[in-house]
Amino acid sequence: YTGEKPLLPNVQTWRCADKDALAYVLDNLAELVVKEVHGSGGYGMLIGPTSSKREIAAFREKLIARPSNYIAQPTLALSTCPIYTAKGLAPRHVDLRPFVLVSPEGIDITPGGLTRVALKKGSLVVNSSQGGGTKDTWVMKD
Known part of the structure; x- marks a missing residue:
């Protein structure tokens, strides 16, 4: 909308409603950040690298049950x-x-x-x- 090309790329995002994206996310949960599509305030999300195996397994079940509710992104070095x-x-x-x-x-x-x-x-x-x-x-x- 500014008529200019972005200097920085957007963060890669996988929409879990897409079957191929969901497969990738499920295979890489321990490395990704997974957020609710309509979430806010940092609630209902998984930060894979800081999560326990139990937390990842529980989140995996939520993803499988309602994949269209989630997106995933790589964990960024802030x-x-x-x-x-x-x-x-x-x-x-x-x-x-x-x-x-x-x-x-x-x-x-x-x-x-x-x-x-x-x-x-x-x-x-x-x-x-x-x-x-x-x-x-x-x-x-x-």
Whole structure:
């Protein structure tokens, strides 16, 4: 919608409603992140690399029962930023949510966005409903 090619590719996504995609996801659950299609807040998801064999087996049953309810993506290596903890500064995983605004005059990309922070050490879950935090992000230019 901006008339430009993206600089970064989208994250590969498998729709589990597709038979071939479901087969791939079931074979690779331990390496993938699986989310509910209509989910929010980080609930109802599986992070394969941090899940136990029991959790993966239970999630496998949910996928088989209702494959159209799920998508899967590779587990990404998130960036980190420093946060202040009781023991001083420590790195925590982050992701960035940029904002694009549409108006009758056109499309504007905001000079920043919302950085979501996983406040728990080692966690990849940045959702505020799951204990994550936020940081303002501004892009400055000369």
